[in-house]
Amino acid sequence: MRLAAVDPHSRETMTFDWGSAKWYIQPDSVPETGLTFGEVVLNPGRGHDRHNHPGSEEVLYVLSGTGRQMLDDEEPFDVSPGDVVHVPRGVYHSTMNTGWTPMRLIAVYNPGGEEAALRGLPDFAPVPPGEVPRLRRE
Numbered sequence: 001m002r003l004a005a006v007d008p009h010s011r012e013t014m015t016f017d018w019g020s021a022k023w024y025i026q027p028d029s030v031p032e033t034g035l036t037f038g039e040v041v042l043n044p045g046r047g048h049d050r051h052n053h054p055g056s057e058e059v060l061y062v063l064s065g066t067g068r069q070m071l072d073d074e075e076p077f078d079v080s081p082g083d084v085v086h087v088p089r090g091v092y093h094s095t096m097n098t099g100w101t102p103m104r105l106i107a108v109y110n111p112g113g114e115e116a117a118l119r120g121l122p123d124f125a126p127v128p129p130g131e132v133p134r135l136r137r138e
Contacts, residue, residue, distance in 0.1 A: 006030070013127040014118055018046040019102070020133050027112040036112030042067065042103040043135065047096030053117075056109040058087040060095065065103025070094045 006024045014021045023029075023038035036056075042048070042065070050070065060069075062083045068076040072091050079085065079095075087093045097103035109115060118124060127133045 009130050012129050013131075013133050014115075015125045015127055015133045016048075016118075016121060017123040018048055019043045019097075020127075021107070021115070021118065023115050025112075026115065034111050036107075036109040036115050038107055038115070039063075040105045040107050042095060042097035042105070044097055044100045044102065048094060050092050050094045052090050052092045053087070053109065053114040054090050056111055056114040057089045058093075058114070059108045059110075060085040060087070061106040063104040063106060065097055065101055066099040067103050068096045068098055 008022065008024060011022050011024060011029075014023075019040065019042040021038055021040045023036055025033055025035065025037040027033055027036070040060075047067070050073075062079050062081050062085075064081055066078065066080050069079045069085050070076040071085070071087060071093050076094075076096070078098075085093075095103075095105070
């Protein structure tokens with residue numbers, strides 16, 4: 001097996017009304033990997049709705065921006081750069097960007113594959129590898 005760095009421009013971008021996601025490492029695209037690793041961008045004032053991942057735990061690392069994180073239907077708490085959130089398998093959660101700049105997160109699913117469900121969301125639109133997603137104003 002030949003090992004190499006992953007070129008971010010070689011991956012599609014998943015776009016949604018709330019932001020975008022780019023998955024750099026996935027079980028179906030990187031041989032012999034069992035997890036998913038990617039970057040998620042939440043647009044200002046937007047977030048992803050309450051959901052869960054029955055088959056995977058998730059780890060979120062806040063790179064930039066500020067937000068509110070809900071876990072297990074408890075009261076949401078503030079998150080900011082450097083914060084790490086562990087979401088156990090099957091636990092309901094949501095993340096909301098509370099700032100005026102994009103909120104950037106690293107997301108890891110273990111085991112990988114849960115990101116495939118995002119393709120079924122009604123606001124999903126893929127952006128081909130190498131193309132830049134366009135933000136639209138409401």
